[in-house]
Amino acid sequence: MSNAFRTSDGQVIWLSDQSEVPARKFVGREQELQLCRAAFGVDSEYRLDQTLQPLHFRLEGAPGVGKNEIVYEMARQLAKSENLPFYSVQGHEEMTPEDLCLLVVPDPAQQGLSLQLRASPLATALYEGGCFFFDEINRVPARALSPLASVLDDRRTLYSATTGITMKPRDDTARRRFRFCCALNPGLGKAGLGVLPDYIEERTLPSIQIQHLEFRVLREIIAQLVNSDERLLQGFDEWYDKRSKREISARQAMALATWVMRTIAADESPLAAYVRSEANVMRPEIRA
Numbered sequence: 001m002s003n004a005f006r007t008s009d010g011q012v013i014w015l016s017d018q019s020e021v022p023a024r025k026f027v028g029r030e031q032e033l034q035l036c037r038a039a040f041g042v043d044s045e046y047r048l049d050q051t052l053q054p055l056h057f058r059l060e061g062a063p064g065v066g067k068n069e070i071v072y073e074m075a076r077q078l079a080k081s082e083n084l085p086f087y088s089v090q091g092h093e094e095m096t097p098e099d100l101c102l103l104v105v106p107d108p109a110q111q112g113l114s115l116q117l118r119a120s121p122l123a124t125a126l127y128e129g130g131c132f133f134f135d136e137i138n139r140v141p142a143r144a145l146s147p148l149a150s151v152l153d154d155r156r157t158l159y160s161a162t163t164g165i166t167m168k169p170r171d172d173t174a175r176r177r178f179r180f181c182c183a184l185n186p187g188l189g190k191a192g193l194g195v196l197p198d199y200i201e202e203r204t205l206p207s208i209q210i211q212h213l214e215f216r217v218l219r220e221i222i223a224q225l226v227n228s229d230e231r232l233l234q235g236f237d238e239w240y241d242k243r244s245k246r247e248i249s250a251r252q253a254m255a256l257a258t259w260v261m262r263t264i265a266a267d268e269s270p271l272a273a274y275v276r277s278e279a280n281v282m283r284p285e286i287r288a
Helices: 030-040 067-082 121-128 172-177 215-225 230-242 250-263 270-281
Strands: 004-006 012-014 058-060 086-090 102-106 115-119 131-135 158-160 165-167 179-184 207-209
Touching: 030 067, 030 179, 030 207, 058 067, 067 086, 067 131, 067 179, 086 121, 115 121, 121 131, 121 158, 121 165, 121 172, 215 230, 215 250, 230 250, 230 270, 250 270
Parallel strands: 012 115, 058 179, 058 207, 086 131, 131 179
Antiparallel strands: 004 012, 102 115, 158 165
């Protein structure tokens, strides 16, 4: 039972698999990474200082500015230096408290009505002493976030009301290694709830604001992750200048550059291709 454990009363709980972290190069955001390391109690080599109490930080910013990528880079580096497992969930409006605790699910190894207990990614990260990322946490109803209260304070416990089982770190090492962070878009409005309950907001500090990237970093991202052709990059320079240097996200810049690269005609200038492709990629509110 390498992926499960047995409680003191004989209950078998199966653990979640680790979340996949994209294997891609990370560009920029040195200051933001430094702030995240400071919150987690991590040095410049991404080694955990287990004598420090970690802070459960949150990243706030508009969609596409790179909040998830910052967390993924932290996860990649912590996996290399500390072999720290990474788990994550995507917040949504239908989430329940048990989605964060223990789930009663059909046992795939048995026939009929046989059931098993499966730990959520959060419960697994807490038990193993891993890094947990809660994306779009403010989309979740306040009632569903209530189990976090005891996870994010000194108790480090997670109670399942359905099963009556309390999850906690398996040992002191796991307790010291556990890390939590979350991300949210404060401007959700009608698309989501948008506001965290006070007891969650107070437990997820510091709040690190993620702004739009500078143009030079956007250009470097396109060069390293999309295409380094100087003609394409020059077209992006001209398009960005022509559009009065509007703020765009890294996601938008990469999508636009990829679309231009795939659709540009041999006799068309890169600038014309960017202008022609813009309406198919950019959100209406930032079109020229």
